[in-house]
Structure formats: structure tokens, C-alpha cells
Amino acid sequence: MITIDNKPIKLQIWDTAGQESFRSITRSYYRGAAGALLVYDITRRETFNHLANWLEDARQHANANMTIMLIGNKCDLAHRRAVSTEEGEQFAKEHGLIFMEASAKTAQNVEEAFISTASMIYQKIQEGVFDVSNESYGIKVGYGGVSGAAGGAGRDASTSQSGGCCG
Template sequence: MSYAYLFKYIVIGDTGVGKSCLLLQFTDNRFQPVHDLTIGVEFGARMITIENKPIKLQIWDTAGQESFRSITRSYYRGAAGALLVYDITRRETFNHLVSWLEDARQHANANMTIMLIGNKSDLAHRRAVSTEEGEQFAKEHGLVFMEASAKTAQNVEEAFVRTAATIFKKIQDGVFDVSNESYGIKVGYGGIPGPAGGREGSSSQVGGCCSN
């Protein structure tokens, strides 16, 4: 299937916040509760539609452990969007957002769209971070915000699609030079299949889920 644009995403945040689960829910519509740690970087892809245009999302899921931080940093370059994830039941994952944001701002292009996701909204009874705190942090740092649940799929689709819609609007507004692939955007060619076939819901997964 051909695409109008390909957007590269990176998923970042502390280990155990559910980054791999969010990706798996988005690409495969399934939740895998077994926790294998992501080693380095995993990959997934899916086609979506923004304003009647087919968009391919190429998503890099990164390891949250400090020991992999240098590998993660190399993936900021060439990313059009980032999903910055914390766990609403673990206060320390929210406290570490500033550090992740500093990394992103230092290593990514200045126009990268960052979506802040408070994951595990299905565990509201164990909530340690209020929705208002998440909203306030996003507002202060110019991020898009929503709470989601990789387990129930609540807002997972919306998080990836809304990020893509924001990137698409930036293209229309002339913010990105789409001929420069270092911005994480690739212009598609009509009628030519995208890499990996570009099937709806297609994905390539390495290793386990739910690691981080």
C-alpha cells in the first residue's frame, strides 16, 4: 500500500511505564502482560489516515534503563514525533520527565512533536499522579497530553493519531522542509508500496512486550 508520508516516531520514558505495550496495542490491537525488558530498541509500523491521506508510522520503542540512554539518544535524530510516557501509579516516572525532555530537546530537531502520555489509566485506584498535574506539565513544556491505557486500549489510537495530525499540520504550515529526511518525514510515492508492505496494522516486533 502506498503512502503520502512516512513519519518516524520514538517512544521514550522510564522502564516499566508500558512503552512496549502501547506500541503493541497500537500495531497489533493486543495487550501482552508478560514483562520482558526491551533491550536497546524495538520497532513497529502501521498505516493510518489523516485528512484522507495514507500516513505510515514507523515507531521506535526504546529501552528505559539508564544503561541504554546513549542508544536511545541516537534515535532522537530523524524523529518527527515522540511519545513521552509515564506511569500514573508511579510518581518517580513522572518526576523523571524533565530529564527525558531535556534529552529530547537536546538531541532532536526543534520542531519534533512531543505527546505526553500518562499510561495505566485503568489503574486509577492506584493513581499517584493526578490528571491535572499531567496537564500542567504538558502546558508548561508545550506538549500535547492525554492519559491512556495500553491494557484497555483507551486513548492509545488517539495518542498516535493525534501526534500524526499535529505533524501533518506542521507540514501544511511549512514548518518542515519535507525534502530533508532528517526531520523524520519521508514523502511517499503514489502507487509504490511502502517499505515492509505497509499493510494496515502491519508490524515487525522483536523480543517481548511490556518491558518499559
């Protein structure tokens, strides 16, 4: 649960762990999602190299208006970095994604990633991009306000759109 514009927002989050063996199941999650976090390990270039495939899957199976954030994880291990921040930023820019680096270990930018993504979804709801009466967008209006599958809202979306980490 998070709060945006004084409204309680419930995020429903599914972690697919990016494993190839779950790829067909992962595709079904995209269908009802308003947002997605695409995560790679900054210390393992092969995870970055696979981003284009995962992004293609998301775009092919999800709503065209789905908000996607690219996260470079493990920024606490900068001394083992194999993918530069600039490379992550460039990939995000080329593909219209929100970008930030984070560390699941230290919690750096973890909450911010979810709030920023949810804020973008909330903004799209406010702008009428998503029809909240159509649950296929992954958004449900409940008693407390807007809530949904991997969707909802957050603080000011511009605050974390290009966040660095650990520095």
C-alpha cells in the same frame, strides 16, 4: 498505517522503554524523529519525576520542531493513582506538550495518542514548518503521500489534545 486527509500515512515507531541502560541509543533515535511520545506510569511517581530529564534529552538531540505528546499510562488503575491528571496537564502546559492519559491494557486513547501526534506533525508539514525534501526531519514523501520516522498525520489534531481516560 493510518489515513489523514484521505492520504495513507506510514508511522515508523521505535519503543525505547525508558530504560537508563538504553539512554545513549535513545538519543540517536531523536535525531531523525518528527514526533515523540513521552510516557509515564500514573501509579509510579518516580516515572513522572524523571520526565524533565527525558524531555531535556529529547529537546537536546531532536529537531526543535519535533512534536511531543505526554502520556499518563495505566489510567485503568485510577485506584492506584500516584500522579493526578492535573499534574500531568500542568507539566504538559509548562513545556508545550500535548497531553492525554491512556491505558495500554484496555487500549483507551492508545490509537488516539498516535493519531493526534501524527496530526500535529502533518499540520506542521502543511504549514511549511518541516521541509519534506530534507529527510533529517524524519519525514519522507513516498508514493502514497507523506510518511516518516515517528511522523506522519492523523485526524483533527484538536480532538484529543487534552484527553482524559477511563472516566
